[in-house]
Amino acid sequence: xxxxxxxxxxxxxxxxxxxxxxxxxxxxxxxxxxxxxxxxxxxxxxxxxxxxxxxxxxxxxxxxxxxxxxxxxxxxxxxxxxxxxxxxxxxxxxxxxxxxxxxxxxxxxxxxxxxxxxxxxxxxxxxxxxxxxxxxxxxxxxxxxxxxxxxxxxxxxxxxxxxxxxxxxxxxxxxxxxxxxxxxxxxxxxxxxxxxxxxxxxxxxxxxxxxxxxxxxxxxxxxxxxxxxxxxxxxxxxxxxxxxxxxxxxxxxxxxxxxxxxxxxxxxxxxxxxxxxxxxxxxxxxxxxxxxxxxxxxxxxxxxxxxxxxxxxxxxxxxxxxxxxxxxxxxxxxxxxxxxxxxxxxxxxxxxxxxxxxxxxxxxxxxxxxxxxxxxxxxxxxxxxxxxxxxxxxxxxxxxxxxxxxxxxxxxxxxxxxxxxxxxxxxxxxxxxxxxxxxxxxxxxxxxxxxxxxxxxxxxxxxxxxxxxxxxxxxxxxxxxxxxxxxxxxxxxxxxxxxxxxxxxxxxxxxxxxxxxxxxxxxxxxxxxxx
Numbered sequence: 001x002x003x004x005x006x007x008x009x010x011x012x013x014x015x016x017x018x019x020x021x022x023x024x025x026x027x028x029x030x031x032x033x034x035x036x037x038x039x040x041x042x043x044x045x046x047x048x049x050x051x052x053x054x055x056x057x058x059x060x061x062x063x064x065x066x067x068x069x070x071x072x073x074x075x076x077x078x079x080x081x082x083x084x085x086x087x088x089x090x091x092x093x094x095x096x097x098x099x100x101x102x103x104x105x106x107x108x109x110x111x112x113x114x115x116x117x118x119x120x121x122x123x124x125x126x127x128x129x130x131x132x133x134x135x136x137x138x139x140x141x142x143x144x145x146x147x148x149x150x151x152x153x154x155x156x157x158x159x160x161x162x163x164x165x166x167x168x169x170x171x172x173x174x175x176x177x178x179x180x181x182x183x184x185x186x187x188x189x190x191x192x193x194x195x196x197x198x199x200x201x202x203x204x205x206x207x208x209x210x211x212x213x214x215x216x217x218x219x220x221x222x223x224x225x226x227x228x229x230x231x232x233x234x235x236x237x238x239x240x241x242x243x244x245x246x247x248x249x250x251x252x253x254x255x256x257x258x259x260x261x262x263x264x265x266x267x268x269x270x271x272x273x274x275x276x277x278x279x280x281x282x283x284x285x286x287x288x289x290x291x292x293x294x295x296x297x298x299x300x301x302x303x304x305x306x307x308x309x310x311x312x313x314x315x316x317x318x319x320x321x322x323x324x325x326x327x328x329x330x331x332x333x334x335x336x337x338x339x340x341x342x343x344x345x346x347x348x349x350x351x352x353x354x355x356x357x358x359x360x361x362x363x364x365x366x367x368x369x370x371x372x373x374x375x376x377x378x379x380x381x382x383x384x385x386x387x388x389x390x391x392x393x394x395x396x397x398x399x400x401x402x403x404x405x406x407x408x409x410x411x412x413x414x415x416x417x418x419x420x421x422x423x424x425x426x427x428x429x430x431x432x433x434x435x436x437x438x439x440x441x442x443x444x445x446x447x448x449x450x451x452x453x454x455x456x457x458x459x460x461x462x463x464x465x466x467x468x469x470x471x472x473x474x475x476x477x478x479x480x481x482x483x484x485x486x487x488x489x490x491x492x493x494x495x496x497x498x499x500x501x502x503x504x505x506x507x508x509x510x511x512x513x514x515x516x517x518x519x520x521x522x523x524x525x526x527x528x529x530x531x
Contacts, residue, residue, distance in 0.1 A: 024234075025227050032223045033216055040215060044208040048201060055197040056175070060163045062118075063175050067190040070123055071179045073111040074188050109133050111188070112143050122146065122174060122191040124154040131155040132186075136171065146171065154178075154189040165194065173198070233272040237261050237279060244283065311354045318347045353485070360468070360485065363492040369410035376405040376414070376446055376516075380439055383418035390423075393431035399438035405446045407516050413493045414516075420486040421450045421512050429454030445499075445517040457505040465503055466491035490514075 022030070109123045117137060124134035124146075131151035135143045149169035157164065159178040168174050168191070176191035240261045261276040322344040329337045377400050388396045407414075418437075425435045435452045457465060468488040494501045499516040 029223045036219050040212040063192045070111040070190045071181045071188045073114045120193045124189040126155045126187040159187050315351045374411045387422040391426040395434040397436040409497045417490050420490045425452045448514040450512045456507040
């Protein structure tokens with residue numbers, strides 16, 4: 001039977017790229033973790049920005065103080081000869097309120113040796129745009145010269161402006177500023193390193209990343225537990241819906257558990273509670289509809305069975321009278337004789353129809369079939385021989401295994417399956433069509449195939465080919481006395497034997513495939529009471 005192509009499930013990469021394919025749990029968890037990550041990132045960026053501004057403002061204040069101190073010391077006159085006080089000590093009494101700096105602490109401007117100057121402080125004296133003297137204080141308090149490129153960078157700093165950040169050659173990033181002393185044409189440039197600020201910001205960033213990662217892992221773990229607990233009622237609703245979907249609702253009596261979903265009265269107002277209540281109400285309505293349908297089908301089946309049973313007697317009487325009339329055909333007028341022959345043929349057709357309907361009614365009510373070993377190989381040979389006699393214009397072929405194929409079942413009904421399939425192939429294909437019947441075995445049982453190279457079955461008819469009174473033409477006429485129940489009987493008998501039947505058809509190739517288990521459960525012998 002033809003079926004629409006089944007959509008392939010999306011691959012892993014496709015599912016990752018398309019959030020629409022994610023489960024609700026995954027969406028909630030990812031949304032929660034992503035929101036927390038955005039909040040952590042926002043807090044981290046804001047903290048880094050505020051801390052950077054605070055530390056840079058603090059560094060600028062230190063730089064301004066160092067610049068004013070350097071400019072004030074640069075403007076002091078040199079000490080008298082022989083008076084060389086040490087840095088950090090008060091001046092001699094004859095030079096009150098004057099700081100005197102030693103000149104033998106290394107290269108660079110002398111104001112770098114003033115008390116309070118921090119290590120790695122850089123300073124330069126610029127005269128008319130040309131660096132005259134430039135140096136930096138080392139970690140041990142001595143002064144060393146800086147490179148000519150770094151000195152030239154300091155000479156380009158505009159005086160009396162806000163501090164600026166400069167990447168000095170060989171020294172790194174510095175905040176520098178220039179000030180005019182009282183000496184005309186000269187500029188004092190002072191700078192402090194930003195390494196402490198950068199190290200502090202980097203340490204805070206690393207701490208934020210570590211704490212943020214721990215928070216995200218904890219949030220994901222807690223989110224999995226919380227979401228799983230909160231969506232547990234929804235999982236129960238989904239499981240109940242799957243259980244209902246797995247039931248055979250197309251025929252027979254269906255008993256649905258009521259209620260299908262247990263709803264906590266305290267949570268009936270929640271979304272999941274409302275969904276469970278709605279599902280219970282829907283299933284109650286469905287259960288009522290299924291009970292009404294089953295009752296209607298039961299009445300119809302009983303009516304068909306009773307009507308078929310009751311029709312057998314008058315049909316037998318009609319057949320008997322027509323047969324009696326046919327014995328005196330020579331004594332009857334031609335028109336009466338013709339009418340009696342038509343009555344006999346139609347009564348035979350009616351009898352076949354009644355017998356088919358009665359058989360289907362019995363199968364629908366679950367009446368068990370005969371049970372015993374059946375030689376399918378012999379049945380196939382007999383059925384093909386009968387079909388060859390009925391349809392000599394067709395080409396009949398057999399493909400049988402070397403060993404007989406034995407299954408458990410009802411020999412008469414299985415012969416009827418073969419006869420109906422071969423009749424269907426003979427009636428619905430033109431003369432000269434090749435029909436091949438093959439019989440094979442597999443691990444599950446026997447496989448019987450009836451194939452022909454006729455015009456095929458219309459695609460729109462294939463899904464309902466095994467329904468009752470299914471036909472390819474729109475008229476009510478029946479070709480060759482067909483009742484339209486042959487394939488329906490085939491499907492019902494195969495199902496009663498716990499087998500399956502499929503049809504695959506296209507122009508030039510039609511295959512009916514019947515699969516029967518080797519050993520079916522032995523049913524009880526049917527009784528004859530009633531029908």
